[in-house]
Amino acid sequence: xxxxxxxxxxxxxxxxxxxGGASHSKTGRADRFKAWLLHHxxxxxxxxxxxxxxxxxxxxxxxxxxxxLVLPTSLYVGLENVKHLGSNVENTxxxxxxxxxxxxxxxxxxxxxxxLTKSEVARVELMxxxxxxxxxxxxxxxxxxxxxxxxxxxxxxLLIDPALERADHETLARLQKAIxxxxxxxxxxxxxxxxxRLNQMMVFAQRLVLALGALLxxxxxxxxxxxxxxxxxxxxxxxxVVKLVGGTNAFVRRPFLYTGIWYGLGGGCLAALILAAGEAxxxxxxxxxxxxxxxxFELQGLSWDASILMILTASGVGLMGAWLAVGRHLxxxxxx
Amino acid sequence: MTFSPLxxxxxSGPCSTTENNHPMxxxxxxxxxxxxxxxxxxxxxxxxxxxxxxxLTGHSGAGKSTLLKLIMHMExxxxxxxxxxxxxxNRLKQSQVPHFRRNVGVVFQNHQLLxxxxxxxxxxxxxxxxxxxxxxxxxxxxAALDKVGLLGKEHLNPIMLSGGEQQRVGxxxxxxxxxxxxxxxxxxxxxxxxxxxxxxxxxxxxxGVGVTVLIATHDLPLVERLQKRVLTLxxxxxxxxxxxxxxxxxxxxxGEQILADS
Numbered sequence: 001x002x003x004x005x006x007x008x009x010x011x012x013x014x015x016x017x018x019x020g021g022a023s024h025s026k027t028g029r030a031d032r033f034k035a036w037l038l039h040h041x042x043x044x045x046x047x048x049x050x051x052x053x054x055x056x057x058x059x060x061x062x063x064x065x066x067x068x069l070v071l072p073t074s075l076y077v078g079l080e081n082v083k084h085l086g087s088n089v090e091n092t093x094x095x096x097x098x099x100x101x102x103x104x105x106x107x108x109x110x111x112x113x114x115x116l117t118k119s120e121v122a123r124v125e126l127m128x129x130x131x132x133x134x135x136x137x138x139x140x141x142x143x144x145x146x147x148x149x150x151x152x153x154x155x156x157x158l159l160i161d162p163a164l165e166r167a168d169h170e171t172l173a174r175l176q177k178a179i180x181x182x183x184x185x186x187x188x189x190x191x192x193x194x195x196x197r198l199n200q201m202m203v204f205a206q207r208l209v210l211a212l213g214a215l216l217x218x219x220x221x222x223x224x225x226x227x228x229x230x231x232x233x234x235x236x237x238x239x240x241v242v243k244l245v246g247g248t249n250a251f252v253r254r255p256f257l258y259t260g261i262w263y264g265l266g267g268g269c270l271a272a273l274i275l276a277a278g279e280a281x282x283x284x285x286x287x288x289x290x291x292x293x294x295x296x297f298e299l300q301g302l303s304w305d306a307s308i309l310m311i312l313t314a315s316g317v318g319l320m321g322a323w324l325a326v327g328r329h330l331x332x333x334x335x336x
Numbered sequence: 337m338t339f340s341p342l343x344x345x346x347x348s349g350p351c352s353t354t355e356n357n358h359p360m361x362x363x364x365x366x367x368x369x370x371x372x373x374x375x376x377x378x379x380x381x382x383x384x385x386x387x388x389x390x391x392l393t394g395h396s397g398a399g400k401s402t403l404l405k406l407i408m409h410m411e412x413x414x415x416x417x418x419x420x421x422x423x424x425x426n427r428l429k430q431s432q433v434p435h436f437r438r439n440v441g442v443v444f445q446n447h448q449l450l451x452x453x454x455x456x457x458x459x460x461x462x463x464x465x466x467x468x469x470x471x472x473x474x475x476x477x478x479a480a481l482d483k484v485g486l487l488g489k490e491h492l493n494p495i496m497l498s499g500g501e502q503q504r505v506g507x508x509x510x511x512x513x514x515x516x517x518x519x520x521x522x523x524x525x526x527x528x529x530x531x532x533x534x535x536x537x538x539x540x541x542x543x544g545v546g547v548t549v550l551i552a553t554h555d556l557p558l559v560e561r562l563q564k565r566v567l568t569l570x571x572x573x574x575x576x577x578x579x580x581x582x583x584x585x586x587x588x589x590x591g592e593q594i595l596a597d598s
Contacts, residue, residue: 038470242465244410245462246466247465336410
């Protein structure tokens with residue numbers, strides 16, 4: 001064969017004159033590339049067929065890979081949903097400005113107008129003590145007790161709706177500080193604490209997902225590596241014959257690498273199916289629960305992009321596992 | 337169907353001017369000692385010219401297989417140098433070994449066939465490895481199977497064939513890549529005399545078109561009948577190198593004498 005390699009050997013022949021001597025028939029570079037490409041295709045299909053011939057055994061491996069993928073991915077999906085929920089609440093978060101009892105109505109009016117000029121503020125609603133008492137009486141169920149009070153204990157409150165696009169955590173905190181500086185303001189209440197806690201929990205949970213994902217990816221790597229090791233053992237005779245008739249390491253490696261890819265790809269697809277089924281199963285109860293809270297929140301599944309990324313990652317991990325196994329075990333099989 | 341590629345001399349091409357100046361195989365003071373301390377070969381020297389037909393004989397354990405393995409680069413010599421087609425195998429890089437082996441056809445006593453695929457696929461394996469196109473590949477495989485008389489059985493699994501037929505599949509696989517050198521380790525080991533003669537005739541035909549043939553065997557009647565050059569090993573040493581089969585018995589005695597002396 002006048003392979004690219006043999007051509008190089010031919011050039012070396014100046015030192016060792018007849019190395020190329022045993023090369024007789026010629027195969028063009030383009031033909032060899034086509035044959036190489038074709039062998040890749042054939043190997044890919046053959047490796048898949050090999051897996052499908054033993055469906056139960058292959059399904060077991062696919063399931064192990066899928067479960068290892070579903071665990072961190074479902075956690076991630078849950079996290080994304082909580083984040084979504086959190087941002088919804090944050091965006092509609094109202095701010096309550098409690099005014100000193102002795103503040104004059106003109107001062108309150110002035111403050112209200114000044115607040116409206118701020119870009120962070122979308123709407124200001126004045127709630128007089130009487131109106132507040134009314135609302136409290138209606139919603140709290142303590143109407144009788146309130147009636148027995150001599151005077152109205154509630155202060156005047158300005159309810160501020162922040163502008164939606166400016167309603168992030170920092171802006172709200174800054175606005176709160178600015179309003180507090182006004183002398184007639186006694187207190188500004190904005191429920192930032194739980195948003196803050198939620199954010200911190202998110203950071204924690206995200207790291208947890210990452211750590212869990214990394215651990216389980218390592219698990220997938222080892223499972224596929226071990227499965228490939230068994231496949232190598234069971235094809236020992238074939239490997240010996242291939243090496244005896246001049247198969248390169250790349251040639252011997254190829255079917256096992258494709259097997260690894262198929263294990264990862266199959267496991268990834270199965271995981272995507274399991275996640276989709278899980279979402280369908282949980283979507284009903286979640287939206288029913290959301291309705292009870294007067295929310296139109298809906299469970300978000302794994303997006304198409306994320307699903308494809310997950311499947312590709314699994315295939316990559318499969319390839320890596322196969323590569324590790326092949327690297328460790330193929331060198332030990334040499335014709336003796 | 338003819339087996340045209342084998343009809344022209346093997347050793348053609350740009351290096352042909354030097355072909356006649358170097359042996360196909362040269363053993364230069366080669367010793368092989370295994371890790372266990374067992375010395376399979378000691379200080380073996382011989383040359384085999386391109387186009388020669390040579391038998392390698394000796395009692396079992398004399399080092400025949402080791403010698404073939406050294407030529408295939410399955411083992412490395414502990415001492416000395418092995419040249420195949422002027423290539424010093426000691427200097428062969430690991431990455432060059434596969435390409436080196438593609439130019440050496442090997443026939444094994446136990447055939448080394450793969451029973452998970454057809455006769456055709458077994459014979460096609462060296463061509464697939466070498467990266468041949470499908471049409472070229474099918475043509476060559478059929479030509480090789482035709483040569484060994486198994487053209488009608490290409491789609492069978494080798495397990496359905498007789499021992500002699502399996503051996504012929506092994507031979508077809510060894511020659512399908514048109515190697516310049518053909519090695520055989522006890523190719524007639526399990527066959528009756530008539531089948532053995534058939535197999536030998538095949539090797540003879542390949543030799544007739546220029547292939548260098550080296551056959552390790554202990555089938556002495558066959559060796560004597562063919563009147564070819566014979567290398568005889570005894571206790572790891574080359575104790576006979578000559579053309580006549582008749583001297584093998586004497587050579588064997590020499591071997592025993594050496595044993596007695598040591």
